[in-house]
Amino acid sequence: MTSLRELQKNWESLAQADPLWSICTDPEKRNQRWDAKEFFATGKREIETIMEYLRKREIRLDQSASALDFGCGVGRLTRALSNYFPECWGVDISPTMIRLAEEFHTDNEHCRFALNPTADLPMFRDGFFGFIYSSIVFQHIEKKYVENYLPELVRVLKPGGVFVFQVVDHLQTSALGKLRYKLALRRRMSRLFNRNQDAFRMEMHCIAEKHIRNILRRASVRIADIQRTNSAEPGFNGNLKYLDHDPKRGYVSKQYCVVKL
Secondary structure: OOOHHHHHHHHHHHHHHOHHHHHOOOHHHOOOOOOHHHHHHHHHHHHHHHHHHHHHOOOOOOOOOEEEEEOOOOOHHHHHHOOOOOOEEEEEOOHHHHHHHHHHOOOOOOEEEEEOOOOOOOOOOOOOEEEEEEOOOHHHOOHHHHHHHHHHHHHOEEEEEEEEEEEEEEEEOOHHHHHHHHHHHHHHHHHHHOOOOOOOOOOOOEOOHHHHHHHHHOOOEEEEEEEEEOOOOOOOOOOOOEEOOOOOOEEEEEEEEEEEO
């Protein structure tokens, strides 16, 4: 996948086929088996974990400011953030995801959604948000676009604002294992949608911590903390956990917490 247009087309296909499962890929919820109430409860649980994580590290949030859910899908985390902030924006590359997000949140005046098919965030001014969160999003975006998005997200963060995001660091296995792992993921998507393997691609992209640090070094932020998480597990369903060490096999996920200077 080489362009944002292709990325948008791919996620449009996923959104139209099985939107909730394409976000939280619990094997038991395939083929539109997610109950909406249960699905949004996973977002509530995840954001509660994030808030507790920030409290324990004494990282203060300005809860009078707006929050952003980057790569919001149907607003699973946007809704959860609205319990803590007066205005919560969700942006996504898929028009269908944004349409569904708006439909799911007609009764929530705190949530707003915007389609964002570009490599920047032109709809938001500098320093607009006090808190930005992105989970299981950058792992599906090529590195060259993540390199653009991270500084842009820092731009729309106010001084003292907090940005928490997750990235896949690397695939923990042999060279042959990496090939098998990627082929297995593609076969799983193909079986789900009963189409050829080129119709849908839930690609996984890795960016090493050293490279993320280099990107952040050029931005006006302080790295407050880095943690390993279980977010890149194939059946991740919002049950966010922090890990003491890398898994023996599979994708290694890292969560970064930065504060804008």
